[in-house]
Amino acid sequence: MSTLVLDSASRWFGNVVAVNDVSLSVGPGVTGLLGPNGAGKTTLMAMMSGFLAPSSGHVTLDGQPVWRNTDVYRRIGLVPERELSFGYLTGRQFVRANADLHRLPDAAAATERVLEVVDMVEPAQRRLDTYSKGMRQRVKIAAALVHDPSVLLLDEPFNGVDPRQRMHLMDLLRRLGDQGRTVLFSSHILEEVERLARHIEVVVSGRHAASGDFGAIRRLMTDRPVQYAVQSSDNRTLATLLMAQESVRAVSLRGEHLDVQVDDLGSFAVSLPGLARQHDLTVFELSPSDESLESVFAYLVAR
Amino acid sequence: MLPVITTAGLTKHYGTVHALTDLTVEVGAGVTGLVGANGAGKSTLIKILLGLLEPTGGHASVLGHDIEQGGQEIRRLVGYMPEHDCLPPDVSASDFVVHMARMSGLGSSAARERAADVLRHVGLDEERYRPMGGYSTGMKQRAKLAQALAHDPQLVFLDEPTNGLDPAARTDMLRLVERIGSDFGIAVLVTSHLLGELEQVSDHVIVLDGGHLLRSSATGDFLRRTGSLLVEVVGTETERDRLGEALARRGLTCRPRGPMVSIDPPPPELAREGAAHDLIRDVAADLGLGLMRLQPDRGHLEDVFLQEGVTRA
Amino acid sequence: MTSAVFNPTIATLALQALLGRRRFFLLLAFPVLLIGLVAVVTALTDGAAAYEILPRLGYPLVLPLVAILAASSxxxxxxxxxxxxxxxxxPVNRYGIAISKWLVALSATLVAGALPILVAALITGDGTRATALxxxxxxxxxxxxxxxxxxxxVTRHAVIASLMFVLIWESLLGNLFTGVAWLSIGQWGLRIGHELSDQLPDPANLPWAIGASAVVTLVGVWFAGDRLRSFSLRGED
Amino acid sequence: MPEIPTGGPRTGVIHDLGYRRYDGPRDGSATIARTLFTTGLRHAYGLGRSGRSKVMPFLLLAMSVLPATILVGVLVLTPATSLPVSYADYTNQTQLLVSLFAASQAPVLFSRDLRHRSIVLYLARPLGATAFALVRWASMAVALWAFTLVPTVLLFVGALLAGLDTSDQVAGMLKAVVLQAGLAVLVAGITGAISSVSLRRGFAVVGSVMALIVLTGVVTAVQAISASEGAESASVGVGLASPWSLYSGLANAWDAGITTQVPVDGAWVPAYVLVTLLLSAGCLLGLVARFQKVGSR
Structure with missing residues (x-):
């Protein structure tokens, strides 16, 4: 059981501040690091894995600093986003080399064990450059797991992996989390994080925007001014009715839809069904039209 | 109106790998989606249509030109945004798009003016003077799109334009694709492995699986075929389950999906257009639940494969 | 901190990187070319004429090119x-990584650069001269x-920078200005070889040649290790 | 479409900034090829690219011009009847710099597009892979030619200023220029072919250095040895093996001011010409094949 702690960590490159005063702590279980592209996830990951010194603040694993401390890699397994350039090695040779670098007492057994965990025993004698993207990801994970680390850090592990392999990887990570390992993965896709992580950390523009249970944050996210797209059997009538509601700020017609800006989602959502029934309107579609992470979290940051 | 692309029995085999098998389709104006899992033959089809690859068999024509004789003429009239990275990192988007416009035959001043315009349309502003190596994925995709539009083509091939984008950028890109097809008046063939996102922007969808044509039909047909609904109410699992149980009592088949309730296509007695919607509306009103989502379930590619697999078997 | 000086796994990987790709053939071409050439010339004429190839081509060009190729690979x-x-x-000592990789590069340089020079020099006769070289x-x-x-x-343009050092500094300028010998790795080696055979030139003084060679070697490897210790990954953002 | 405001003083107009179609003229393939050629030529010298990419080519150019400048200075200040080095031989003497220029700049024209895969964007446009490869090669050849031409012209101007015999100088200079063109064609083909196969810049450079500098070193050594052993035809024959020995051999045969170990004459002259042509053509074919193969991937 290990805990990775960032204490007021910042990182800047010249005048570009990639990570801005982030404090968080990642413990056992699966944690998702969520944020739009360019939010500083990779920089955060690099600091947590000891590949970048924080410009200010501290990054520690169980109290030990991570930067320039090669000993922490006994407890950390890292799956970088970078491609493997060891195309001339077979999957087994690559994993075995990782085991040897850790000076494991029985490197051969550890290699076979971990190849089995990621379900790559059969293709392991093929060269890496013949692998598909999903297979390469699994071999990377195997290499990171070979020394049985208590912390597993994965940078964008699902990028470019097709849906079937994605499911497979997710199952694997969930199992690792259930075993009590600290599993942290970064992603810019809400659905991915939703399906895998209970606990999330959100970064937007280098700032720590939200942290905690996924469900709780999702509820916080709905409690904000939102934009809705509504399609009904009579949009103009519905527009008039909605405009009379206090919870609605603006309504406009766009093609076959109504764009509705809602200030108070709770009372809007409660009043809409009754209103529609009263005037015999069929609501064909009702969907938040602005669910992007950026806009959701920009709101959280601005608060 | 003449079809933009027609293919007849188009086949491409690499040794034992069958990338495309006997493909016969027609693509018209507007936005056409080309869907398939990785390796379904989407990129191969585009490369054949561009004349970069020779088909093993069959015929195709693009904008009235046969791909075998008219390759050069076709490449003059179309734009291509490849799936993979193709931007030199040390050049600015502005310089690059101007150069690419000139490579399509525009004069130097026309190329400059059009590059500036197109970069504005795709949404690259101040950053267009910076080297592209420092771009985010979203900016790179925009630059790739800009070079495909620079010479005002009559047809663009967009290969996985939303790859690697986060949801905000994905929405922007899709809206842009939609505009290219409607406002710009350029025919679009856009590929993706997500059927859901192509539904939003395309008029017509072609589904490929393992090099075979699985289906080619207007987008509306896909939506109608799915028929499932997703409903979400304000609150926690308790509220979700109250809604689900109430709907189930009224004859709908419901199952929880995350914070939402997924409702299967309604039974015959509720098949009238809007009947299920009204039922949901009424149940929510009766229970005093806040209705915050009611939308058709976005079909996924896997669903289409599932359905078609049954009919083909 | 693990205090391993030499890490066999790193060395094996480095060796595989060197031998497992096409560039291996480029590396192999050098000794084959050199020995073949000297052998043919010796057979056709005599050793004295063939030997001239070594100080003019083998030593100042082939040796550093092999070293560049090996180190950058x-x-x-x-x-x-x-x-x-x-x-x-x-959990591997960074200096250990640098040392292991350097040892592989060094072995390749000795096997594909220095050893062929010895073999070629022996073909031309005069064992003392060959040993000295x-x-x-x-x-x-x-x-x-x-x-x-x-x-x-340190730089992505390592090959170009290294080539400039060898071709422009050591060869071109070294031929024009004798003072360059004081700052030329090739000349230090020759000076040390001169102790064994007078047929090698005497471009600088001996303690300087020994000291400078040792300092460049130690500082070079230490510096590479230090850069690895501070290796940073920077994301796209 | 924007409308021209007409009439009274108080009018206004909002212009349509939406997407506009282009119905102006479109160039044919020949013009496109010319544009690609000019861009390639500029890029070979780092023009139109980042500041750092100008350093190498101009540093090398400055180094190759420097001795010529000194020579011209000496020539003007002291009474002399001829240049201390012939035009053709000047290029030969600075072959290290010419070779390095070719080795370091060929990857710019032949590796970059393949490595970053922007080649696909070119091939999706009217010019095909063959035309692309040929135009790139032409850019490189002309860039190399210009590299050798600059000091030649400088020497020539200096010689005229110093009052040397004009007709001698014109003849020598013109011969050199033709020979340099042949050299540029050959070297551009060799370095281009190497760079299009080895996409890592470093290895492309080492490969080119091997083909130009090391190979020439080998050939020169063998030539010298066979000449001193009296094996004259062997000495001339070996000269067919490297671009620089071909250059000096042809210059010798044409009496352009380069002395080789053994004079190149008789049937050797057409052999030298033929090998130069065949080698250039071979490299070009290789280049075209390479770009065609990459284009279809």
Whole structure:
């Protein structure tokens, strides 16, 4: 059981501040690091894995600093986003080399064990450059797991992996989390994080925007001014009715839809069904039209 | 109106790998989606249509030109945004798009003016003077799109334009694709492995699986075929389950999906257009639940494969 | 901190990087070319004429080119594309990594650069001269591989920078200005070889040649290790 | 479409900034090829690219011009009847710099597009892979030619200023220029072919250095040895093996001011010409094949 702690960590490159005063702590279980592209996830990951010194603040694993401390890699397994350039090695040779670098007492057994965990025993004698993207990801994970680390850090592990392999990887990570390992993965896709992580950390523009249970944050996210797209059997009538509601700020017609800006989602959502029934309107579609992470979290940051 | 692309029995085999098998389709104006899992033959089809690859068999024509004789003429009239990275990192988007416009035959001043315009349309502003190596994925995709539009083509091939984008950028890109097809008046063939996102922007969808044509039909047909609904109410699992149980009592088949309730296509007695919607509306009103989502379930590619697999078997 | 000086796994990987790709044939071409040439010329004429190839071509050109190729192969590509992160995310001493990689580059330089010079020189006769030239080549190869490893650890244009050093500084300017010999790895090696055979030139003084070679080697390897210790991954954002 | 405001003083107009179609003229393939050629030529010298990419080519150019400048200075200040080095031989003497220029700049024209895969964007446009490869090669050849031409012209101007015999100088200079063109064609083909196969810049450079500098070193050594052993035809024959020995051999045969170990004459002259042509053509074919193969991937 290990805990990775960032204490007021910042990182800047010249005048570009990639990570801005982030404090968080990642413990056992699966944690998702969520944020739009360019939010500083990779920089955060690099600091947590000891590949970048924080410009200010501290990054520690169980109290030990991570930067320039090669000993922490006994407890950390890292799956970088970078491609493997060891195309001339077979999957087994690559994993075995990782085991040897850790000076494991029985490197051969550890290699076979971990190849089995990621379900790559059969293709392991093929060269890496013949692998598909999903297979390469699994071999990377195997290499990171070979020394049985208590912390597993994965940078964008699902990028470019097709849906079937994605499911497979997710199952694997969930199992690792259930075993009590600290599993942290970064992603810019809400659905991915939703399906895998209970606990999330959100970064937007280098700032720590939200942290905690996924469900709780999702509820916080709905409690904000939102934009809705509504399609009904009579949009103009519905527009008039909605405009009379206090919870609605603006309504406009766009093609076959109504764009509705809602200030108070709770009372809007409660009043809409009754209103529609009263005037015999069929609501064909009702969907938040602005669910992007950026806009959701920009709101959280601005608060 | 003449079809933009027609293919007849188009086949491409690499040794034992069958990338495309006997493909016969027609693509018209507007936005056409080309869907398939990785390796379904989407990129191969585009490369054949561009004349970069020779088909093993069959015929195709693009904008009235046969791909075998008219390759050069076709490449003059179309734009291509490849799936993979193709931007030199040390050049600015502005310089690059101007150069690419000139490579399509525009004069130097026309190329400059059009590059500036197109970069504005795709949404690259101040950053267009910076080297592209420092771009985010979203900016790179925009630059790739800009070079495909620079010479005002009559047809663009967009290969996985939303790859690697986060949801905000994905929405922007899709809206842009939609505009290219409607406002710009350029025919679009856009590929993706997500059927859901192509539904939003395309008029017509072609589904490929393992090099075979699985289906080619207007987008509306896909939506109608799915028929499932997703409903979400304000609150926690308790509220979700109250809604689900109430709907189930009224004859709908419901199952929880995350914070939402997924409702299967309604039974015959509720098949009238809007009947299920009204039922949901009424149940929510009766229970005093806040209705915050009611939308058709976005079909996924896997669903289409599932359905078609049954009919083909 | 693990205090391992030599890490066999790192060395094996470096060796595989060197031998497992097409560039291996480029590396192999040098000794084959050199020995073949000298053998043919010796057979056709005599050893004295053939020997001239070594100080004019083998020593000043083939040896440093082999060192450049070896040093940049064991480190350059990995630093370039960031995949060295896979090696660095291990509890392994960074200087140990630098030393292991350097030893592989050094071995390659000795085997594909210095040894062929010895063989070629022996073919031309005069064992003493051959030994002297080999000692010089071994010394210079040692310093070259360390210097080029350090260059590969700092710049993506390591090959060009190293080539400029050898071709412009050591060869072109070295031929024009004798003073360059004081700052030329190749000349230090020759000076040390001169102790064994008078047929090698005497361009600088001996303690300087020994000291400078040692300093370049040690500082080069240490510097490469230090760069690895501070290796940073930077994301796209 | 924007409308021209007409009439009274108080009018206004909002212009349509939406997407506009282009119905102006479109160039044919020949013009496109010319544009690609000019861009390639500029890029070979780092023009139109980042500041750092100008350093190498101009540093090398400055180094190759420097001795010529000194020579011209000496020539003007002291009484002399001829240049201390012939035009053709000047290029030969600075072959290290010419070779380095070719080795370091060929990857710019032949590796970059393949490595970053922007080649696909070119091939999706009217010019095909064959035309692309040929135009790139032409850019490189002309860039190399210009590299050798600059000091030649400088020497020529200096010689005229110093009052040397004009007709001698014109003849020598013109011969050199033709020979340099042949050299540029050959070297551009060799370095281009190497760079299009080895996409890592470093290895492309080492490969080119091997083909130009090391190979020439080998050939020169063998030539010298066979000449001193009296094996004259062997000495001339070996000269067919490297671009620089071909250059000096042809210059010798044409009496352009380069002395080789053994004079190149008789049937050797057509052999030298033929090998130069065949080698250039071979490299070009290789280049075209390479770009065609990459284009279809």
């Amino acid at each position: 064991v480190l350059g590509p990995e630093v370039d594309d960031g995949s060295i992160a896979y090696l660095l995310s291990k 080999f000692v010089g080549a071994a010394v210079a190869g040692t310093a070259y591989s360390a210097l080029f490893l350090a260059i590969a650890a």
